[in-house]
Amino acid sequence: MIYVDSLNAPHGFRKEDLYLLVGLSSPAAVAIENALLYANQEKIVESRTKTLRRTEQKLRKSEARFRAIFDNMKTGVVVYEVEKGGNKFTLVDLNHSAQKIEHIRKEDALGKEVRDIFPEYESLGLLKVFKRVWESGESEHVDPVFFEGRKQSGWREYDVYRLPSGEIVTLFSDLTRRKRAEEEQRVLQERFLNAQKLESVGRLAGGVAHNFRNILQAILGNMEFLEMVYEDMPGIVERLFDKKIRVTVQMEKDLFMKGNRSLLSQVFMNLFTNARDAMPGGGRLIVEARKEGDEILAVVSDTGFGMDKETLNQIFDPFFTGKEVGQGTGLGLSTVHGIVEEHRGKIAVSSSPGKGTTFKIRFPLAKEMADTSEETKKHIISGNGQKILVVDDEPGSLAALVGMTESLGYKVAGVSRSVEAMETYKEFQPDAVLMDRNMPGMDGISCIREIMRLDQNARIVIVSGYESSGPNGIDKDVKKMIMGYLTKPCGLEDLSQVLSGILET
Template sequence: MIEKPSYEELEKRIQELERVESNFNRSKGKLIHSYDLMDYIISHARSAIAVFDRDFKYIYVSKRYLTDYKVKEQHVIGKHHYEVFPDIPQKWKDVHQRSLAGEVLRAEEDLYYREDGSIDWTRWECRPWYEYDGSIGGIVIYNEVINERKKIEETLRKSEQLLSTHLLNTPIGAISWDLNFKTVEWNPAAETIFGYTKDEALSKHAAELILPEDMKELVDVIFQDLISEKGGTRSTNENITKGGRRIICDWYNTALKDADGKVIGIASFVSDITERVQANEGLRKSEEKFRTLFHTSPNAITLTSAENGVYIDVNDGFTKMLGYSKEDVIGKTSAELNIWNDFKDRELLASGLKKYGLVDDLEADFKGKNGQIKSGIMSAHLLNIENKNIIFAITRNVTEQRKLESQLQQSQRMESIGTLAGGIAHDFNNILSPIVGYTEMVLLDTPEDSPVRDSLNQVYTSALRAKDLVNQILTFSRQDSSELMLMKMQPIVKEALKLIRSTISTTIEIIQDINPDCGVVKADPTQIHQIVMNLATNAYHAMEETGGELKVSLKEVELGEYDIITPDMTPGVYACLIVADTGVGMDKILTNKIFDPFFTTKEVGKGTGMGLSVVHGIVISMGGTIHVYSEPGKGTQFHVYLPVIKSAAEKPKIQTQVPIQGGTEQILLVDDEEAILSMEKRMLERLGYQVTSRTSSLEALEAFRSNPDKFDMIITDMAMPNMPGDKLSVELIKIRPDIPVLLCTGFSEAMSVEKAASLGIKGFLLKPIIMKDLAQKIREVLDACKI
């Protein structure tokens, strides 16, 4: 007979069932939330995404996929891919089969031909997805249309080609000189003007092309203006050709500078204006033709009294360019109308007309009636018409042309960041390598209770921070995405402020308001440090002259539907970092420009204009928003908003200590830097290895060739004189194919993990080298070769 449970037992069972049900509902809610979040992310991805089972039937499609391929979800889910697109080429069928067999295939650029005959440039990836048992359940296709990127690339290519063609075919002589005024470049137009071929002109001193009596004055003008950072000089001179003929030339000279801003030479653009000077008389006799040209030309043409500067007549091209009516202008001077954006350009025009009677290709900016700035290239002649001295001027509107040139120059400057970053990364990492390595070994030898241990930890932490910052420069220049982790910002913000406090004037008070309860964000600690440093430094410069308060606060805020700062933000909880100063402040015009690359209001040596653009790029990459509030004389506030992660399913990463494993194998160590070689040798010997070291790749090759079986492994640097590390590795592998090689480098655009593997190199490691990373990589390579 079964004994009936008591009332108390029944009550306990009911409570247990209720608890199980509650946990189940909670788990179910989290699962639904996770699914909704994943669906939201996929739906808003830039790529069109489709998921198929093994029979190529649709399981899932993103909204982008439905839009790009003009299909409806109910018409594709459960349908065979080839049924939906019956004309799919064999090329894609082959890709699908290979992916179903386990391959991941992709293309950065590919053409997609639509049914209506249009063509799209796309980037795509096709990869298998796996069931819980490890079997392939089907494939996932990612496809992104990149038409805009291709258009931009083609535009830049055509612009560069056009510039090159223009320099070769322009009628303007293009010459460059070194600082001793010896000729370095000489284009075909210069050959035509002066009669010297390029071979004859190269290395020839300017005095042989310009009359000696004019030479000193010209050189003085050029160098004075270059020293005063004017950016360029214009002059009109009498010159002499190869045959001895005297000609009048218009010159524009500007400094050539290297990447550090140092003047390394001079570029000159010259036009032979002899015929124009001689043609003044002919212009006087061509009054009827002149009137026709005057009224019909799209360029701005003006007739001005040389006596008092009053406008006598202007054409329609002038009124269209600057927005004035003829009635607004005639009878007034350019000074009264405030047309010249820089009054020095007007003085240059008056000086040239007084000396030579003409000025050709004067580049100047002009203010329109509505205040807009228009760029123009002006040519002016002093004519005598009916016994009156008249200034005849033609100005070509090049405003749009200048905008396009500026965009091209900015694009080229941004491209050069990657080259600059790569150049400094190798040297910086070589400098950091012995600092990190020796500090790490000293720490291992220092007792926990030693009074110097804390100082050593500070050195080690700072060195690793420097390592991360170098990597951050590379990440920004290559526009790569960093690995984000769940973290709290408070320690990073406090660490950055501690560093700032030690570097800025005591006339600036730093006030902290860091809320310890501010939640977890998904970010890169190095990038958070860089945000605080850049914003705090910017605030410091705003108060450098007068002193003031730098206030940094961190708090959690909840933004509703009507509180969001930008349209791409969503309502929710954000970590808000505020960096405020009591400095000079900015007007709306400056505020709108501060995040532009290379824009800066600071004097030379105080800033590059990159700091705030870097901050903006970092914040956007982490899914956040940055906003600035400023008024002249009332200081500036930067507000950085980063989404707070509330999901309990995600937890901050915890670094676990992994024991460092050594060995007893014989290693040949090669590095041309003595400091790095000595440090790495001590580090390896500390791990138990037997080490033979060489500073020369040729000596290392000879040592290995004489006894190839002596060594169990080679560790070599990439950048070395005579024979770089990759070529040394190839030669070593030729001698003994089974020798494992570990290649180390501070930075190399020419080498990657994939490239190293294709050469037979078994391991690839970036400097500066951390002992645990080196020990782990050595064991990984050696143990893999023993299998």
């Protein structure tokens, strides 16, 4: 605003004066207005500059945050620029994990085409995945594959994405340790399952062996030292094999072991039969036996079909058979396994398709053959009319034990059930009891407890076909109750000595 006043002229300003003032004030007004506008623009620029600086700081922080996340990710990340319509992928960025996993340096990889850095991607089909993702915009997951690079190899799992910028990014993980752990776990699981299988085989074989022993108890008086079953082998081989199969038998002399001829013959009969069936067009069977340290090693080899790993893992399983329906029960080799273990032996098998099969069986070696001279005849101790109660659910075994006990000079009562045993004990009042361990209904252990309630001074001997568990499988309380333990088939000498020993106490 301009203020003008007339001090000397009483009549004010003339028109010319007013025109002059107007002419002078217009440029001044423009100048003032321009000055004001300039000052206002400076404020706007300053404000915008501050805003831009704040935005730039935020961008720097965001980029630093992204870079920190990018470089510290456990997953490998690689970014590619797409060229030539999706046929060329140039590496433009990668994080620390990608460098570590693939053993490459960032400065060596930037600007290189993917085929120069990872030529294996083409054979793995990853380049086709890159192109599909770039064209469709849809991400894809690549299941674990085995990557074998120039500097590093192992299992990889990939995820491929397209960025808004049109670049392709791959995220990948190194699964090598996990795969190894899974394989180790699989092996352990397989071993565990095999152990469970063997345990079930053991249970089945134990039951089979128990039944064998009950039968043997009715037939055999005792177990003798046998020169294995080799003297029977020529006859077995002659019955089983025709002239298309060449048989070689190589055996050392003086191979003695303690065992049951019938059961051991069944072992070799089963192995020979399997060998014959594996060579329908002919072949060769080799039977060997020799000493190895304190053991007898028996080897049965054939040149038949052979077996794969999966079959080998199952051959001792009950009811498993590789034969056609109706040609095998699947119990032959599980029974063989059980009989060998019951004789404190070990059995192993090796085979491969088209290369035949070899069974190796090891038995404890007896130090010498039984001496049958007059000086070493069995020391059988006779009874003097004492009363013995025999309890066994198997008729043949019961009859044999009753007959053997009577032949020793004892008065004997025989029963086949625990309930009968309780009643007979009260009436017969025996001096000793021979108790079968495994019976239907009330088993032998439970029956022993009931008898001890009737008579705390009862003399009880367990007679069982479960040799593998023996007295170790009995509760401590029951161990205190019994005075002896016999394993079927028990001989007259052992029976006489046990009865004599408990009746003298």
